[in-house]
Amino acid sequence: MNSVLKIALRNVGAHKIKTGIVGGLIFLGVFLIVVGNSFLSSTTESLRRAYTQSVSAEIAVIKNIDFDYSLFGTWNEMGNLHVPKLPDYDRTLEFLQAQEEVREITTVSQGFLVVNAGENDSDFWLNGLAIDPKSYGRVFNVEESLILHEGRMLLPDEEGIVLSKYAADYLRDYKGITVHPGDSLLLNGYSANGFRIREVPIRGIFEYRYVKGDMYPMLPRTCLMDQQNLNLLCGLNPPVQKEETSALAEELLFAPSEEDMFGEVSFDAGVSSDPVETDLSSLLGDMSLRHSLSQTENSDWQWFLVSLKEGDKKSVKAFRENLNDYFAEAFQTFTPDYVKDAPRFADQFLASDQEEIAYLRTYLTEEEKSQLSNVQSGAQDGAEQVSRIINRIMEIENLQKGSSLESYPFDSMTRNLMDEKADEATTRRLNRLMIEELFPYTLEKGPDYTVSEWWHAAAPMSMTTMGIQAVMNAALLILFIVAVIIIMNTLIISVMERTGEIGTMRAMGAQKGFVFLMFLAETLVISLIFGLSGMIAGSLIITLIGSAGIPAAEGTMLQMIAGGNTLYPALSGWAVGAGFLFMILTAVLSILYPVGFALQIQPVEAMREE
Amino acid sequence: MNVVELKEVHKDYSLGKVNVPALKGISLTIGEGDFVSVAGPSGSGKTTLLNLIGCIDRPTRGELHITGQNLERLRDRELTELRHRTLGFIFQTFNLIPVLNVYENVEFPLLLGKRKQSRKEEKEWIDHIINEVGLGDRKKHRPNELSGGQRQRVAIARALVTRPQIVLADEPTANLDSATSERIIELMKKINEEQKTTFIFSTHDPMIVDMVDHVIRLHDGVIISGSTS
Structure with missing residues (x-):
């Protein structure tokens, strides 16, 4: 064995071109894997931190749906869809609160709004996030994660909107509307139930501190607002007042008539009486009436956003995976x-x-x-x-x-x-x-939920990063295949050059196993030396860049995937592992055919004149 | 006792669709301790015969016994073991391992099998052989730092290091000066006498022809004289 290793090491030094080609490719591959994957998993991590701190929390719970959803809108080929409201809000909330992993829970709803900027002007869309200010403040550290340029955050039980700075700037620059806290904004909502218009007071103008990305339009257009206005504008099961509910419900339940089913039911507290407003919400109103009989007010939310206690990423994943089972168990005996x-x-x-x-x-x-x-x-x-x-x-x-x-x-x-x-x-x-x-x-099975991690709520941005990662991995796969082919070719030539030498060894009594080990050792030695060098070089580069940070210019792709203004790449264990795997797999796969070739060399080749 | 025995051995090579017979029914015996030369013009089958005796090639037809063992049924692994145990090779083109120095080249065959003596004895034996072939001051040199003659002396030392029963040498002195040739042949003759090692050469060197016990003469794949010792 010692002699095998000795010969292998000597050959590595003796066949410099071969060593250079094989080693160079392995070095390059490992280096790119370590640097690229570390960089990208850093962006994912950075994005995760930014979004869980500011937008999505760690876990999102919504009603089970089969279309893609995110806090930036929910679409299918038919157009914009709304995430349905949470089924059995009270019990679910109680259940979530009882979980020991859970730190805080807040609720949000999402809908698109249009700023009414005059009849002949083009639309300006906003992504309206209805929040519950009390619990929102507990889940997201508002002072840390939001920059308030003007005004203040929405207060509990207050109607109003906190506009994004982007929206305020846009309205000023392109629509000629200057808005400040204290002004009201005329917002249009559109849903299956038709158009609604409401005047909503502006409470503040804000910007996310860490979550950036002008490239994806819905993020800078995201505004925080009260639930009632969003629900009314977007036709999301508007909340109703208790007294009204009971009275109407009794009528509905015990004296149903065409008029009650289709008649006008007004929930608007007189904020707006624009003629465009339709009465179609009453059709939904009759549903929520019934629900509100047994549920608290304001339970018509789309999302639970759950922040977890300090824990590793693995426990978040496990928690998410188990949550659906927990739900099934918890609601087994329950009939809504x-x-x-x-x-x-x-x-x-x-x-x-x-x-x-x-x-x-x-x-x-x-x-x-x-x-x-x-x-x-x-x-x-x-x-x-x-x-x-x-x-x-x-x-x-x-x-x-x-x-x-x-x-x-x-x-x-x-x-x-x-x-x-x-x-x-x-x-x-x-x-x-x-x-x-x-x-x-x-x-009867109980509420059926989709439980997802932060990246789903932050889908457009996290998907971009994951997409880039997938593209890079595909590129690395191609590099891997090319590397294997080139290395294989190089090794074949090397074997052919050494036919006489191998024949001589065989003639002198070297078994096939010896020849096999000799070539394997040679390739592994090259792989290890150059692969480990690539790993070290990649780790050093990432550590160096990581300590300095990469500044991300405003409005760039990097800013979006970095989740902020500076990306600090950190060495990822996964990247190092993938580099190691690349190194070993390349060596083993590319040696198989050449070694097979070497094993076919007969001892009589020793006698051939070179 | 015969260490080599051939009965009606044929060896054909195929060149495309044409079969070229290299040996046409060779029968011969070589006894233990013989000092034999195979002679003949080029193309007469000398190297082919040496390859068959050296167990690095197999006959097309006929029986071949080495140290009493019929080679026909032996698998590659057993044949390799037999070569390692029984045979030593000296090649016309030296065939040293380029990345190993003189000492390591000589040592190499010993590393392919189980150690039969202590490390110290082994080292002394290797040193002795290297001194015998006159390369005591070149032990750390790589083959490319040696002259052709010196390389062949390394090859001879390497062939002798396992104390084989049979040494096969293809033109062993072709690249040596006459003084060295004489020393080498004397060395081989000494080992031949001391260890009863059988030496089989293919050569034109008249000095070898003079010193050998007998000469097997080949012509066109047929023995014309000297088939038995």
Whole structure:
């Protein structure tokens, strides 16, 4: 073994060109892996710190949905979607608070708003984040993470908006509107329920201290505001006052009529009475009324943002992974009130929606039609029958019972049922009825949540960094393949040059194993020397750059992925590990064929004249 | 006792689709302790015959026994062991390992097998052999720092270091001056007498031809004289 190593080491020194090519490639590969991955995982880490401190907290809990979502908007191919409101807010909050890993919890909702800048002007969009100022301040250290240029932060139970500096500057520079705290801003909201306009007082003008990125438009346009205004503007289940709720609910529950279902219900406290405002929110109002019977006010939030106690990244991951299981367990015995109420609402649905039923009927068998008549005439319990019948329709539509209802495109199904005649509002109402009233069996399992880590809430920015990382890893994979091919070729030439030498060794009694070990040792020695050099050089460079920091200019890609104005790259253990793996894999993969070639060399080659 | 025995040995080489016979039914025996030369014009099959006896090539047909062992059924590993244990090689082109110095080159065959003597004895033996071939002051030199003659002396030392029963030498003195040649042949003759080592040469050197016990003469792959000792 000593002799193998001795010969290997001597050959490394003797065959300088071969050593140079093989070693150079391995050095380069390891160096790039260590530097590149350290750099990128530093950006991810930097981004994580910035976002968890200022925007997203560590964990986000939302209702289970099947489309991409983030605090900067939620989209699918159909357009902008809203994250549904959190199911069973109170119990979930209580449950989350009971978890020992949890430090603080806050709630937010998101919706897009348009600044009304005169009829002939183009739109200026804002990303409205509704916050609960009390808990927001506990999760995010506002003084640390926000720069307040003017005014102050939103106070609890106060309506208003804290505008981003970018938005204020933009309005001044491009729309000719100068805004200061104390002024009011006319905001448009658009949702499936139509346009709403409200006048919202400006409380302050702020900027995120660490979270940057003018390249992605929704971040600098993100403004903090009160929940009621956002919900009203964007049609996100507006909160209602308790007294009103009870009165209206009683009417709805016990004396349902067309007028109650469609009649005007005003929740606006007279902030704006613009004629553009439509009354379509009442269609949703009837849903939230019911919910508010058993739930506290202001529970109609989209997101729980959960900050965790100090812990490593692994525990965050574990916590996230376990949270869904915890939820399932915690809510096992629980039946939400609206499920208990389902039969009554199903009756209401049947009584009040003759037209829809007529469309549904076209899908039904004769037997089902008669069942439906029985339900309508009160001869049978409504909910069970109707859910069965609707389920039949779902089967016709190639659906499977038990699949997540939320994942099913109710919009399109309802539109099919309605023969495309339904307007948005009716469609939406039907959707909700189907989900909440007609399919209680899926709700009995308890609330169904999507629990994600910070990067999901901060999706557009974190995805960019991860995308860059993926591209870089793909480039490294190509480098790896090219390196293996070049090294293999070099080693083949080296083996051919040494045919006589190998033949001589074999003639003198060297077994094939000896030849194998000799070449393996030679390549591994080169790999180790140059790979470790690359690792050390990469580590040094990263450490040097890390102590100085890379300044990121305003509005650059680097600023966005660095999550701030300076990036401090830190050596990543993962990067070093990947470099090591690259080194060993390159050596082993590129030696296989040349060694196979060397093992075929016969001892008689020793006698050939060179 | 015969250390080498060939019965009707044929060796063909294929050049594309054409079979070129190199040896055409060779039968011979070489006894233990013989000092034999294979002679003949180039292309007569000298090297092929040496390769077969040296177990670095296999015959196309015929039986080949080395120290009584039939080689036909031996696998590569066993054949390699047999070469290591029984045979020493001296090549026409020296075939030293370029990255090893004189001492290390001579030592090399000993490292391929299990140690049979103490480290000290081994070192003394290597030093003795190197002194015998007249390179006592060149032990740390690499092959490229030596003359052709010196290289061949290293090769001879290396062939003798395992105390083989048979040493095969392809033109061993072709690159040596006559004085060194004489010393080398005397050295080999001495080892031949002391250790009963069998030496088989292919050579034109008349000095060797004079000193050998007998000469096997080949012509066109056929023995024309000297098939038995």
